[in-house]
Amino acid sequence: MKIAVSGKGGVGKTTISANLIKLFAQKGYNVYAVDADPDSSLGMALGIDESELSQIQPIIDMKDMIGDIMGDGALYKLNPLVNDIADKFSIHKNMIKFLRMGAVKKGDSECYCRENIFLKAIVNSLILETKDIVIMDMGAGIEHLTRGTSKGVDLMIIVTEAGKSSVQTARIVEGLAKDIGIKKIKFIANKVRNEKEEAFIRENFQHSELMGIVHYDEKISDRAMGIEKVTETLDNNEIEEILNKIISN
Numbered sequence: 001m002k003i004a005v006s007g008k009g010g011v012g013k014t015t016i017s018a019n020l021i022k023l024f025a026q027k028g029y030n031v032y033a034v035d036a037d038p039d040s041s042l043g044m045a046l047g048i049d050e051s052e053l054s055q056i057q058p059i060i061d062m063k064d065m066i067g068d069i070m071g072d073g074a075l076y077k078l079n080p081l082v083n084d085i086a087d088k089f090s091i092h093k094n095m096i097k098f099l100r101m102g103a104v105k106k107g108d109s110e111c112y113c114r115e116n117i118f119l120k121a122i123v124n125s126l127i128l129e130t131k132d133i134v135i136m137d138m139g140a141g142i143e144h145l146t147r148g149t150s151k152g153v154d155l156m157i158i159v160t161e162a163g164k165s166s167v168q169t170a171r172i173v174e175g176l177a178k179d180i181g182i183k184k185i186k187f188i189a190n191k192v193r194n195e196k197e198e199a200f201i202r203e204n205f206q207h208s209e210l211m212g213i214v215h216y217d218e219k220i221s222d223r224a225m226g227i228e229k230v231t232e233t234l235d236n237n238e239i240e241e242i243l244n245k246i247i248s249n
């Protein structure tokens, strides 16, 4: 199954992605953790050492390899063979393979069609066995949703906070996800602090649209500040409930 996690800046996309990735791995799934956010932070949230992270280049910046596989001239392959790339250029941590895509660039003066086709081919090459799962942290902004990398996604999770602007962005993302043909789109409310906020979420989302509500969790913010260590295993029951819903559907 391929899952993309999207939503407004700062709502908790990376946190939710990292938690789901670790939980799936804990349950014995092979997980491809795809950082599709140019401001990548998924690796850190997964607890991968900075020294190790700095050793892998984002796929999009591997110009020579892209040239070799795609062809260098004005003509390039539309269906490049990239079967072993994802495994070769990812960091392997137990059941997790971490892959940094880099910024999917827009053609301004230069055309990045070649690079974009390459990234899309890599996402599509993550061929899935029954116990494989791909989780992509898409980053903020909605540009990526018009790109090929969102195709083939089985479930789009849109994270939102209890606030009008965050909900508005969530609805815009939903519209775009529908436009590009993603059939299953669900919401997660994150950092919910009290009953008033919970009521706001329930007013704005139907029960069937909502995968779950994740309350503000001090352990999560302590980890972000480095007060608590980022661990490999997890203990957030609300996120685990969401994962169980994903598995059973």
Ligand SMILES: Nc1ncnc2c1ncn2[C@@H]1O[C@H](COP(=O)(O)OP(=O)(O)OP(=O)(O)O)[C@@H](O)[C@H]1O
Binding pocket: 008, 009, 010, 011, 012, 013, 014, 015, 016, 037, 041, 139, 140, 190, 191, 192, 214, 215, 216, 217, 218, 220, 221, 224
């Ligand atoms: N449930 C939660 N409880 C407490 N803090 C949280 C929770 N979820 C996320 N946070 C904190 O909120 C901040 C933003 O989270 P995160 O980086 O996951 O958001 P993001 O949507 O990925 O942001 P960006 O758009 O910059 O990529 C982080 O400091 C994170 O630790």
Ligand SMILES: [Mg+2]
Binding pocket: 013, 014, 015, 037, 041, 137, 139
């Ligand atoms: Mg993020």
